[in-house]
Amino acid sequence: MRQFDVLIMGSGLAGMTIALKLADKLKVGLVTKRALRDGGSGWAQGGIAAVLDDADSIELHIRDTFVAGAGLCDAKATRFIIENSRDAIDWLIEMGVPFTRDDSGDTNYHGYHLTREGGHSHRRIIHAADATGAAVIDTLAKKVAAHPGITVLEDHIALDLITGRKLGLDDDRCWGAYVYDKTNDRVETFVAGHTVLATGGAGKVYLYTTNPDVATGDGIAMGWRAGCSVSNMEFIQFHPTCLYHPHAKSFLITEAVRGEGGILKLPDGTRFMPQHDERAELAPRDVVARAIDFEMKKGGYDCVYLDISYKPASFIKEHFPNIYQRCLELGIDITREPIPVVPAAHYTCGGLVVDLSGRTDVAGLYAVGEAACTGLHGANRLASNSLLECMVIGKATAEDILATPPDTIPNVPEWDESQVTDPDEEVVIAHNWDELRRFMWDYVGIVRTNKRLERALHRIELLQHEINDYYTNFRVGNDLIELRNLVTTAQLIVQSAMARKESRGLHYSRDYPGMLPEATPTVLKP
The missing domain is CATH 1.20.58.100 (Fumarate reductase/succinate dehydrogenase flavoprotein-like, C-terminal domain)
Structure with missing residues (x-):
């Protein structure tokens, strides 16, 4: 049995944010299914939405979020998260995240380039080329790994939460989790005064997804079994543009390609988005995904094409170096030809019901990021709002944990597997x-x-x-x-x-x- 002040499941941006904001004062255990950097956050390409340009405003960002969310966004949560967006970005800059710089024009923030994505009325996406998530996670992972207050437990997967109900107690508080150690093939008992589910989404429930293999809905399922409510789980965002190629597993073509002028075309070269929505390629993701799905089924096509080849090659290589390189490896030169794309499951807008401090229905249990539902995303997440939510709610969760001394941890029995045998047929x-x-x-x-x-x-x-x-x-x-x-x-x-x-x-x-x-x-x- 191991004891921590705070046990965090998940090493994406939400989990790392909370760990770093607590580790100077509390003993933190950070459980991750694979390696520290292998969460879904590192796969984010486009960037982080925030009100940074003086010509932009919090009200405009809120309006865009509500329009994309089809009116279902929680007003209080949306305002809270967007009002704290600039502080979140400043914290990442302070941490040393190498966002793309641009001193040439007005569309920047202290010299950092801002781009625009579908559903946004303004350039407000701060990014690190086309691999923002990787840049953020690499930066924070170094700090997490070096911090003496954080114990990183790689190749561990949480099995179930430990609650008072399961222990036969009067209260239903969460006291940690049983965790499977994949390396040593055993279940360990981790107890903690505060437990955080930052396990990401559930894209792997679908055959085609842009998510990493670890996105199996673990936190949502564990929270549900522990007694948490869930909300808006029907709203699964299908990203309109996943690279269509037999050797390209789950490779996303970022929203920013359309934001910078990419045009969607049928195999014969016909542009089709203006017939579906007046915003054309810059319509929200649900509109674009349904339009692509409609055209593919109507024409019997395996895919459609996203074309930005009319832009200068230097522009494409500068703004989308990773996409350019990956496509080139597969024989597609995006400076000369369009990119074959299909929709794929991308983001879980619903999740465990939480308040603005990340608290679930179960005392001592928090949920942050894609495993949680604050109400920000409503019926459809606005592009690049997700990483922002991870940081803002992550900070609020850390503050709530610091302000809430835990009760005395009860006696927790070890995992009992005396009545089971080895599997006969995998x-x-x-x-x-x-x-x-x-x-x-x-x-x-x-x-x-x-x-x-x-x-x-x-x-x-x-x-x-x-x-x-x-x-x-x-x-x-x-x-x-x-x-x-x-x-x-x-x-x-x-x-x-x-x-x-x-x-x-x-x-x-x-x-x-x-x-x-x-x-x-x-x-x-x-």
């Missing part, structure tokens, strides 16, 4: 994993119907029975833990989608194509 896990991701893509994708959702829920219930039986009788491993969490998360997505009798934002139903006059969140309680 193929069961592999088969169920593949089946889940395929029917979620077919039935709970960009366009939904009642019949598709009913079919998906029926299959989920069958899988849950098999997986729970497997979990009860055999020793756990990484794949079983992730599959169990994915199935739980899939059920929450489908049940939320079935509860929404309208089309709004990312949730589009053929049975309910209209939008209801009042925007209300979907909340599921255990």
